[in-house]
Amino acid sequence: MCTHHGETYARRRAAFFDALAAASPSAVAVMASAPVFVRNNDVEHEYRQDSDFFYLTGFDEPESVAVLDAVTRKMTLFVRARDREREVWDGPRAGVDGARALHGADEAFAIGELDDKLPGLLQGHRRVVYRLGVSRANDDRLLRAIDRVRARARAGASAPTEIVEPGVVLHEMRLRKSPAEIETMRTGARITREAHELAMRRARPQMHEFEVEALLLDTFRRHGSERPAYGSIVGSGPNACVLHYRKNDRRMAEGDLLLIDAGCEYGYYASDVTRTFPIGRAFSREQQAIYELVLEAQLEGIAATRPGATIDEIHKLTVDGITRGLVRLGLLAGEPEELVKTEAYKRFYMHRTSHWLGMDVHDVGGYFEAGKPRPLEPGMVLTVEPGIYIAPDDDTVPPAWRGIGVRIEDDVLVTTSAPDVLTAGIPKTVEELRHACGG
Numbered sequence: 001m002c003t004h005h006g007e008t009y010a011r012r013r014a015a016f017f018d019a020l021a022a023a024s025p026s027a028v029a030v031m032a033s034a035p036v037f038v039r040n041n042d043v044e045h046e047y048r049q050d051s052d053f054f055y056l057t058g059f060d061e062p063e064s065v066a067v068l069d070a071v072t073r074k075m076t077l078f079v080r081a082r083d084r085e086r087e088v089w090d091g092p093r094a095g096v097d098g099a100r101a102l103h104g105a106d107e108a109f110a111i112g113e114l115d116d117k118l119p120g121l122l123q124g125h126r127r128v129v130y131r132l133g134v135s136r137a138n139d140d141r142l143l144r145a146i147d148r149v150r151a152r153a154r155a156g157a158s159a160p161t162e163i164v165e166p167g168v169v170l171h172e173m174r175l176r177k178s179p180a181e182i183e184t185m186r187t188g189a190r191i192t193r194e195a196h197e198l199a200m201r202r203a204r205p206q207m208h209e210f211e212v213e214a215l216l217l218d219t220f221r222r223h224g225s226e227r228p229a230y231g232s233i234v235g236s237g238p239n240a241c242v243l244h245y246r247k248n249d250r251r252m253a254e255g256d257l258l259l260i261d262a263g264c265e266y267g268y269y270a271s272d273v274t275r276t277f278p279i280g281r282a283f284s285r286e287q288q289a290i291y292e293l294v295l296e297a298q299l300e301g302i303a304a305t306r307p308g309a310t311i312d313e314i315h316k317l318t319v320d321g322i323t324r325g326l327v328r329l330g331l332l333a334g335e336p337e338e339l340v341k342t343e344a345y346k347r348f349y350m351h352r353t354s355h356w357l358g359m360d361v362h363d364v365g366g367y368f369e370a371g372k373p374r375p376l377e378p379g380m381v382l383t384v385e386p387g388i389y390i391a392p393d394d395d396t397v398p399p400a401w402r403g404i405g406v407r408i409e410d411d412v413l414v415t416t417s418a419p420d421v422l423t424a425g426i427p428k429t430v431e432e433l434r435h436a437c438g439g
Helices: 003-023 051-057 085-091 095-101 111-124 136-150 168-177 179-202 209-222 237-241 284-301 311-328 336-341 430-436
Strands: 027-032 038-040 065-069 075-079 107-110 127-129 163-164 233-236 258-260 264-265 273-278 381-384 385-387 405-407 410-413
Touching: 003 051, 003 065, 003 168, 003 284, 027 051, 038 095, 051 065, 051 075, 051 168, 051 258, 065 111, 065 136, 075 111, 085 405, 095 107, 095 336, 111 136, 163 311, 163 405, 179 209, 179 258, 179 264, 179 410, 209 233, 209 258, 233 237, 237 405, 258 405, 273 284, 273 405, 273 430, 284 311, 284 385, 284 405, 284 410, 284 430, 311 336, 311 381
Parallel strands: 027 127, 075 107, 127 163
Antiparallel strands: 027 065, 065 075, 233 258, 258 273, 381 410, 385 405
16 A cells, blocks of 8 residues: 555544544444455456445455454454465455554554454453444454353453444544545546436447447456446436346447436545436437436536535425426426425436445435435535436327436536536536537
């Protein structure tokens, strides 16, 4: 790990220690790495470290555990030992020495020593910060260690009496992005922008959706992205109306709308962008009417993304605008206020407008405080992504409207003043799309 990155994780751990000590002076946190998942037979899925674990350690190997002590302010890492035979097959490991020298561990041991060492690291601490319920094996290991400390009570040992969810502290830290994190997200947004622009230039009738997906993935990797931030959605024609469409195997036809929801992961941070554009010719009258309605709602939502506003307020703003527009187009009948109240709009707009964005594409952090929607603060990053989806078999609307699916999504940083759209510049007005798609 380079010095700059080492300092980043050291600062995060220092802030985490401060928060732990403020909540309970005798707290100790136990965090486990993500497991390895088998894809089929003896082939494994690509490994991606647990976000919380990586946020504090910068360590991306499996079979690892970090113990962070708020009293001593020390991090102990348990990692895979060096193994020449396995490294020939799977690549080099940091090992115990690398955990200390490269990843800032104050102490490090082989993972095989965890059961022997963990009781001693827990002893004398009242509170254990640990996420129960993710791994039964890890839960059992922790509870056995606590039980071993209890067995030493006659010798003066004190065992933990509380187990507390780590997200209460850690996820609030992750929700507010540092300048370094924001710059990482800007880099990911630039890569994602290039990928979407290439897809706009190259998408043509008779191409398959997976050919467009391949352009996205190629651009991500060529620019240093580790992986897509989520499974890319490349939905043409009726598939644009499937919110989490993944198959990406349809042959595109002239006049289809193509909805691409795709973003890269860079430096363990996600980008999340959706654009919708016509294939092979200009928007039809109906397609353009829906598109411009969604765009208008999205721009209003972005403008409202300011300190003190809430995600609920942004959603209501986009819902109100889309509902009024659907009435204006004759796709809904009635008073807009009543249609919002009865949620009649959900036939065409069934998802929320925003979610947190960071190391996870649906990032951590509470959406409510004391039962009320939490106000936005500078440093938070969220998506703004309204959409309209008219099912291909919706016989309540004229045929020309059926099968139109439009979503427009950007990543927005809350600042002390105007919202900062990290993904700005990716074409999205009708005129910008006309030029981006080759005129």
